[in-house]
Amino acid sequence: MAPRYLTGDAAGLKSFLDKFDVVFLFDCDGVLWSGDYLFPGTVETLELLRGRGKQVVFVTNNSTKSRVDYQKKLTGLGIPSNPEEIFCSSYSASIYISRILKLPADKRKVFVIGETGIEQELRSENVPFIGGTDPALRRDITPEDYKRIAAGDDPSVIDPEVGVVLVGLDFHINYLKIALAYHYVKRGAIFLATNIDSTLPSSGSLFPGAGSMSAPLIMMLGQDPVALGKPSQAMMDAIEGKFHFDRSRACMVGDRLNTDIRFGIEGKLGGTLAVLTGVSSKEEILTGTVQPAAYLDKLSDLLEAES
Amino acid sequence: MAPRYLTGDAAGLKSFLDKFDVVFLFDCDGVLWSGDYLFPGTVETLELLRGRGKQVVFVTNNSTKSRVDYQKKLTGLGIPSNPEEIFCSSYSASIYISRILKLPADKRKVFVIGETGIEQELRSENVPFIGGTDPALRRDITPEDYKRIAAGDDPSVIDPEVGVVLVGLDFHINYLKIALAYHYVKRGAIFLATNIDSTLPSSGSLFPGAGSMSAPLIMMLGQDPVALGKPSQAMMDAIEGKFHFDRSRACMVGDRLNTDIRFGIEGKLGGTLAVLTGVSSKEEILTGTVQPAAYLDKLSDLLEAES
Numbered sequence: 001m002a003p004r005y006l007t008g009d010a011a012g013l014k015s016f017l018d019k020f021d022v023v024f025l026f027d028c029d030g031v032l033w034s035g036d037y038l039f040p041g042t043v044e045t046l047e048l049l050r051g052r053g054k055q056v057v058f059v060t061n062n063s064t065k066s067r068v069d070y071q072k073k074l075t076g077l078g079i080p081s082n083p084e085e086i087f088c089s090s091y092s093a094s095i096y097i098s099r100i101l102k103l104p105a106d107k108r109k110v111f112v113i114g115e116t117g118i119e120q121e122l123r124s125e126n127v128p129f130i131g132g133t134d135p136a137l138r139r140d141i142t143p144e145d146y147k148r149i150a151a152g153d154d155p156s157v158i159d160p161e162v163g164v165v166l167v168g169l170d171f172h173i174n175y176l177k178i179a180l181a182y183h184y185v186k187r188g189a190i191f192l193a194t195n196i197d198s199t200l201p202s203s204g205s206l207f208p209g210a211g212s213m214s215a216p217l218i219m220m221l222g223q224d225p226v227a228l229g230k231p232s233q234a235m236m237d238a239i240e241g242k243f244h245f246d247r248s249r250a251c252m253v254g255d256r257l258n259t260d261i262r263f264g265i266e267g268k269l270g271g272t273l274a275v276l277t278g279v280s281s282k283e284e285i286l287t288g289t290v291q292p293a294a295y296l297d298k299l300s301d302l303l304e305a306e307s
Numbered sequence: 308m309a310p311r312y313l314t315g316d317a318a319g320l321k322s323f324l325d326k327f328d329v330v331f332l333f334d335c336d337g338v339l340w341s342g343d344y345l346f347p348g349t350v351e352t353l354e355l356l357r358g359r360g361k362q363v364v365f366v367t368n369n370s371t372k373s374r375v376d377y378q379k380k381l382t383g384l385g386i387p388s389n390p391e392e393i394f395c396s397s398y399s400a401s402i403y404i405s406r407i408l409k410l411p412a413d414k415r416k417v418f419v420i421g422e423t424g425i426e427q428e429l430r431s432e433n434v435p436f437i438g439g440t441d442p443a444l445r446r447d448i449t450p451e452d453y454k455r456i457a458a459g460d461d462p463s464v465i466d467p468e469v470g471v472v473l474v475g476l477d478f479h480i481n482y483l484k485i486a487l488a489y490h491y492v493k494r495g496a497i498f499l500a501t502n503i504d505s506t507l508p509s510s511g512s513l514f515p516g517a518g519s520m521s522a523p524l525i526m527m528l529g530q531d532p533v534a535l536g537k538p539s540q541a542m543m544d545a546i547e548g549k550f551h552f553d554r555s556r557a558c559m560v561g562d563r564l565n566t567d568i569r570f571g572i573e574g575k576l577g578g579t580l581a582v583l584t585g586v587s588s589k590e591e592i593l594t595g596t597v598q599p600a601a602y603l604d605k606l607s608d609l610l611e612a613e614s
Contacts, residue, residue, distance in 0.1 A: 141478055146509045146510045146514065147510045149510075149514075150509070150510035150511055150512035151510075171447060171448055172447060172482070173480070173482055173485075174480065175477075175478050175515060178515045178519065179514050182513070182514070183512070198523075199527055202457070203454045203457035203458075204457055205453075205490070206493075206527070207448075207456075207486050207489070208486055208523055211526055212485065212524075212526055212527055215519075215523045216522045216523065219505040219522040220513070220516075
């Protein structure tokens with residue numbers, strides 16, 4: 001069935017909103033705002049949904065921020081929220097490691113490529129980790145490093161308790177970190193990624209995303225990571241684990257077909273709603289292999305349901 | 308035809324050596340030496356070939372060294388050579404840029420991800436470049452960088468004369484360099500790689516190779532680079548351009564089936580000879596899709612032809 005265009009269709013909007021009366025999952029950047037620019041009508045639209053008793057959930061693949069960081073961002077933009085409503089890929093990954101993976105007692109440490117968001121969420125789940133923002137790894141590789149990493153017999157270089165490598169967006173990625181991550185996986189660690197978005201939208205353009213941090217390892221290992229962000233259903237399972245909702249009465253709203261909309265479709269949500277204020281274009285929505293149930297020019301067109 | 312095992316087969320070795328009476332192309336690491344360890348008999352074997360009037364050529368995908376650097380390495384290991392006999396991927400790439408690519412006069416600059424070897428070879432071909440070992444790029448990305456890179460209107464940030472992005476092994480790879488390389492290619496620069504070996508052998512183990520530096524860009528761009536190292540025939544063309552030899556009377560010797568042996572086969576050389584002192588195993592040689600004409604336990608088994 002072709003995606004239904006709901007902008008300007010007040011009756012269609014009303015029935016759409018009535019149908020998904022439980023949960024609205026929102027991608028954020030490209031839907032609610034772009035970078036630091038809040039789209040007009042975002043706050044009012046969220047109020048409309050909350051006023052009708054719908055649970056609002058913010059679902060983001062951004063792994064550099066923790067839920068607490070993310071709430072600060074929402075607050076700074078004037079969007080009321082609480083941390084319980086926020087699911088970021090660093091949180092999804094931490095839950096996966098602490099609750100789903102059955103790690104042996106002597107292999108419970110995580111080697112992190114990423115920023116503080118991941119570290120905060122791992123701490124919140126009591127998962128021990130090394131790497132991440134450790135300044136000791138923000139340096140060039142030395143001839144001595146090659147020998148010690150290859151030998152692998154010094155626990156201060158290759159920690160034998162590392163059972164997981166978790167890769168997220170790291171603005172301080174370097175050769176040493178990639179080399180260490182590779183050696184941990186070769187020695188048996190599980191290869192996880194917070195998400196595999198190749199790019200990060202910023203300043204109206206694109207920059208390297210978390211997927212680009214995993215790319216060297218994928219090439220070296222010939223192995224893809226288990227990715228915990230959208231469209232991974234590990235994230236949907238985590239959301240359902242908290243809210244226990246009826247999927248047929250939930251709707252995913254997003255701007256990216258291959259992450260957001262696919263996330264909703266594969267999660268068997270009742271509805272998927274695309275907006276044209278982000279990455280995917282109208283043409284892609286109408287001709288792509290992943291199609292939403294409905295689409296709008298912009299999120300605030302939902303306000304027309306009130307008219 | 309199954310690869311012929313020549314170790315201990317003096318008659319077979321003699322006829323093999325007689326057949327390829329013009330040029331022997333040698334991969335180096337894993338064939339002549341491993342790391343800093345020279346295999347016994349390497350010097351004598353090269354002497355045997357030279358004594359029989361064969362041209363010896365050293366062909367390496369190592370892009371961190373120039374030909375001059377590489378000769379120093381050969382000399383340090385006790386292997387007589389001259390720079391004319393050495394083809395490294397940084398040289399191959401420089402020749403490709405200066406002699407094959409027809410760059411517009413205002414797009415002749417190369418943005419380099421890599422070390423001094425590439426810079427030296429670009430200089431030897433009078434190719435202007437930026438990036439590389441420039442200390443100004445060995446730093447974290449700043450919020451200001453995002454804006455200026457995205458805007459692209461400041462020639463001190465995004466140089467409008469860059470027409471090529473050349474990616475080799477860079478021990479100082481970072482987020483800023485990847486972001487800049489991505490933006491140059493998006494603005495029309497040609498995407499080249501010295502080579503795409505995903506790993507670099509060192510200390511008896513593997514570390515990130517030049518291909519791992521291209522991997523984030525490949526993922527972000529959805530585009531592969533033109534790679535100039537083995538098995539790219541751009542490298543074979545460069546070698547033939549210098550020595551003007553009869554390919555049917557030349558032989559490629561190497562330890563990696565998917566680079567060295569494939570390089571010789573696709574270059575339609577008369578012979579390919581694998582040795583078991585490097586990456587590929589006997590099993591891979593006998594069962595792989597890329598098979599050499601012959602193989603030896605070790606290069607110095609060629610000395611048995613003298614016995």
